[in-house]
Amino acid sequence: AENGHILAHVMPTDHIFNSVSEQFISKLDELSGGTVNIEYHPGGDLGDWSTITEQVMQGALPMTMAWSNSELDPRLDIANLGYVADDWPSATKVYGPGSQMDKLFAEIYDGLNVELLGTLPTDFTGYVVRKGVDVPVKIPQDAKGFKIRVPNYPMAIDRYSALGFSVVPMAFSEVHTALQTGAIDGRAFSPPYEVLMFRDVLRAYVYTRESFEPTFWIASKSWLAGLSDQERAWVREAADYATGWAWDNAEEFSQGWLDKIQAAGIEVLEQDPAQAAAYKQTVMEVEWPIMEGLLGKEIMSDLKQTAGL
Amino acid sequence: MIGPAYIKAVPGDAKARQSLFYRVEARLAQVIAIAMVIATIALGLLMAAQVVMRYGLESPFLGIEELAPMLALWAYFLGMIYATRDQDHISGGIIALIFKNRTLIQAIRLAGSVACLLAVCVFGYFALKFAQFNLDLHRKSIYMRWPKYLWDFSMVTGFALMAFYYCLQIIAEVRDLKNGPDNGSEQK
Amino acid sequence: MTIFFLTIAIVVLLLLLEVPVGFSFGLGALFYGIQSGTDISFHAGYGYSQIGAFSLLALPLFVQAGTLMGTGGISERLLDFVNAFVGRTKGGLGAVTVLSCAMFGAISGSASAAIAAIGKIMVPRMIREGYPEGHATALVAVSSVLALMIPPSIPMIVFAIATRQSVAKVFLATMLPGILLALVYCALNFWFLRKNTTIKVSPKLPMREVGSEIWNAGKRATLAIIMPFIILGGIYSGIATPTEAGAVALVYTLFVGFVIYRTMTIRNLFESSKDAAILTGSVIMVLFFLFILSRGMILAQIPNQFAELLLSISDNKIVLLLIINLLLLLMGMIVDDVSGGVLAAIILMPVVQKIGIDPIHFAAIVGTNLGLGNISPPCAPLLYMAGGVTKLSLDKYIGPTMKFLLLGHLPMVFIVTFIPELSLWLPSLLD
Numbered sequence A: 001a002e003n004g005h006i007l008a009h010v011m012p013t014d015h016i017f018n019s020v021s022e023q024f025i026s027k028l029d030e031l032s033g034g035t036v037n038i039e040y041h042p043g044g045d046l047g048d049w050s051t052i053t054e055q056v057m058q059g060a061l062p063m064t065m066a067w068s069n070s071e072l073d074p075r076l077d078i079a080n081l082g083y084v085a086d087d088w089p090s091a092t093k094v095y096g097p098g099s100q101m102d103k104l105f106a107e108i109y110d111g112l113n114v115e116l117l118g119t120l121p122t123d124f125t126g127y128v129v130r131k132g133v134d135v136p137v138k139i140p141q142d143a144k145g146f147k148i149r150v151p152n153y154p155m156a157i158d159r160y161s162a163l164g165f166s167v168v169p170m171a172f173s174e175v176h177t178a179l180q181t182g183a184i185d186g187r188a189f190s191p192p193y194e195v196l197m198f199r200d201v202l203r204a205y206v207y208t209r210e211s212f213e214p215t216f217w218i219a220s221k222s223w224l225a226g227l228s229d230q231e232r233a234w235v236r237e238a239a240d241y242a243t244g245w246a247w248d249n250a251e252e253f254s255q256g257w258l259d260k261i262q263a264a265g266i267e268v269l270e271q272d273p274a275q276a277a278a279y280k281q282t283v284m285e286v287e288w289p290i291m292e293g294l295l296g297k298e299i300m301s302d303l304k305q306t307a308g309l
Numbered sequence B: 001m002i003g004p005a006y007i008k009a010v011p012g013d014a015k016a017r018q019s020l021f022y023r024v025e026a027r028l029a030q031v032i033a034i035a036m037v038i039a040t041i042a043l044g045l046l047m048a049a050q051v052v053m054r055y056g057l058e059s060p061f062l063g064i065e066e067l068a069p070m071l072a073l074w075a076y077f078l079g080m081i082y083a084t085r086d087q088d089h090i091s092g093g094i095i096a097l098i099f100k101n102r103t104l105i106q107a108i109r110l111a112g113s114v115a116c117l118l119a120v121c122v123f124g125y126f127a128l129k130f131a132q133f134n135l136d137l138h139r140k141s142i143y144m145r146w147p148k149y150l151w152d153f154s155m156v157t158g159f160a161l162m163a164f165y166y167c168l169q170i171i172a173e174v175r176d177l178k179n180g181p182d183n184g185s186e187q188k
Numbered sequence C: 001m002t003i004f005f006l007t008i009a010i011v012v013l014l015l016l017l018e019v020p021v022g023f024s025f026g027l028g029a030l031f032y033g034i035q036s037g038t039d040i041s042f043h044a045g046y047g048y049s050q051i052g053a054f055s056l057l058a059l060p061l062f063v064q065a066g067t068l069m070g071t072g073g074i075s076e077r078l079l080d081f082v083n084a085f086v087g088r089t090k091g092g093l094g095a096v097t098v099l100s101c102a103m104f105g106a107i108s109g110s111a112s113a114a115i116a117a118i119g120k121i122m123v124p125r126m127i128r129e130g131y132p133e134g135h136a137t138a139l140v141a142v143s144s145v146l147a148l149m150i151p152p153s154i155p156m157i158v159f160a161i162a163t164r165q166s167v168a169k170v171f172l173a174t175m176l177p178g179i180l181l182a183l184v185y186c187a188l189n190f191w192f193l194r195k196n197t198t199i200k201v202s203p204k205l206p207m208r209e210v211g212s213e214i215w216n217a218g219k220r221a222t223l224a225i226i227m228p229f230i231i232l233g234g235i236y237s238g239i240a241t242p243t244e245a246g247a248v249a250l251v252y253t254l255f256v257g258f259v260i261y262r263t264m265t266i267r268n269l270f271e272s273s274k275d276a277a278i279l280t281g282s283v284i285m286v287l288f289f290l291f292i293l294s295r296g297m298i299l300a301q302i303p304n305q306f307a308e309l310l311l312s313i314s315d316n317k318i319v320l321l322l323i324i325n326l327l328l329l330l331m332g333m334i335v336d337d338v339s340g341g342v343l344a345a346i347i348l349m350p351v352v353q354k355i356g357i358d359p360i361h362f363a364a365i366v367g368t369n370l371g372l373g374n375i376s377p378p379c380a381p382l383l384y385m386a387g388g389v390t391k392l393s394l395d396k397y398i399g400p401t402m403k404f405l406l407l408g409h410l411p412m413v414f415i416v417t418f419i420p421e422l423s424l425w426l427p428s429l430l431d
């Protein structure tokens, strides 16, 4: 038995995933003359993002947009590497359609039984600070004793330990309650959009732009194989179109979220150049050697060249 | 409890339990019980230690997001096996209120057990396929880099042993049905 | 939609035929998948990933802690303490039962643990003092639900996970209704017993002696009395997350049982832990299959279609709320509280959002309704368990139980539904 042409992701309908999906669905409709209809499931009603990814890999769902999961391939950790890009033009150069990284990701996902339809831009990340605690500005001095939640992978933990924070591993589902009650003081690796998910409990957002968060639009190979050649060509064309649209519009989305964060009464802070430089040096000293161990010197020096480092 | 007493998968009388088969089964049940108790208590100690470490020490145990669900999954599935063995599953039902015929009630319960065995086999097959998928991928947990089969086999083990106990259950119920109303277990 | 209703009919039939709740859902999911032509190959993987959720860890921990409280002597001391206040009035033991269930509820997340801990001690005591057996058994059955309404609460944890709401807030939603219900049950208890002549009442003590009795019982029960403050205080002051609080409760119980009261031994620890693990396993099995069934329904967009169906009946908020309550009541009758919470979250949440009900208010409506469902047959684990403790057959105590439900719990359902402030006030303090 086969499910329909489902596209599922976990984000609500105001996220860029939703806009990309809408672009894709209408483009596909136009190309196919209404013969290929997408059943669209936003909002995570089919499970959390890693479960949906598994379902796509096993061919139980056709498509999703999700984050990298290094359980599947340790090389996917490179998606979280700090300071690969620090503004939108450089992000597009490093991760955009046809880039070195885009090709590397396509190769990794090909080994996971899925096809990468597009590397999507989400945003740069920073960290949030809950109400009632001081915002750490000078790092590492101010970071001492600040309980910050990081995602569960070694590089993230090493980064924030090196920056002097008190690192708390915690499941994402616990974060809101923990910020509310003070079990943690902040959350790292937060793009602007996700700041608003916790808006009721936050006082500040420090937009360090330390990592760029690429996300991945993947399709099950068995689903693609079940389509006719013509349909497959339409899907790829519509996906390319929607991915291109995403890269053209992501910066505007980002600015929109930053404005909304401020409108919600949450202070948006950026580091001054001296602080930023020190922060960047700490992060790169920790992470780049680890990544070099995983990917090899060659890929990393290519990456440095592309990133202009 | 309403209606005739439930037939247990494992016979209650001491004589039947002396056979080699049931002595091995008793050991198995003991291992399951010990493992599920240890898993749950260890889970509690681990997570409570985490709370203390967050305040007292600078280095919390970072693998907790992976280790805690692993202990829990094993406890869950072992608990399900034991619930199957002891007929402790949550269930409702009113057949004993509607029907008074003992044989009919027994027959309905037997049919129910067969349906359960069917469900266990189908889902067990998919559980095995799921575990196989992660195995082929050589999937490892993100932080500790432990192979995922340490988690996944909890589900496979759970379904395999539930199937085993439903087979025993069905055999016991068929025997009881054959024995007729007079020699069956007592009405409570 | 036809296949959906057919599936529901099959699940209900299987439930009525005593097929375990979990397998009824599992078989329903298979039927649904095959009939609707959806892919069922990922079913097991999906259920597995859902029950592996970190936030669900609160369930085994609170079940384990609640069971061990009986073994560790915590619940008994709690009882003696409450008894010192109201034990020496006519019907006082009944009130002790109700209030102890409420207090026990503040440290335990499961109603069956309340029956095991409070019922096992109080029912024989009440019967010895001349209470009608049916009244005593019914009282334990209906007040055990207070343990679900007063946080921590396992069904509420599961509801919060399924709807992605804050556990801390959802916990508080049913707290005031729970306390209010406890008072209502106390009042009903005295009212029902007003003409009773069989009850022996211990002679009244002079005020001074009452004071010293309370003082002594309080001293003995100190470690039990401070436990809610450790658990709930720990959660709301940010020391521990709700999940971790389950672990803290468990470790605290072990510490008190082994080190302070010395009532716990490796042997009785093992025996009660085993019971708790079996209970946990059987609850999780229900959730496992329920999540699978819900995935099938979501793939087919059933919840949205169902919402549209309800909205086509009426767009009046009060009418819809009444329909939702009726559905919850029916759901509660055929399934247990935990699965009811998930079903409600998945099927009714879209409607609730469309008519603009606060999700936290909805949590309270669900919690109150499902508490009722847990003691309404046919699927009424708490009702049967209470009878099991007393060794009394259902027909002997179903009458008194119904009186308590119709005069106590049912009106509370309406109060919670139509006075949102009752459930929203406490959670609003967190903002």
Ligand code: NA
Binding pocket: C104, C105, C106, C107, C108, C109, C110, C146, C147, C148, C149, C150, C151, C152, C153
């Ligand atoms: Na409770």
Ligand code: NA
Binding pocket: C331, C332, C333, C334, C335, C336, C372, C373, C374, C375, C376, C377, C378, C379, C380, C381
């Ligand atoms: Na019920």
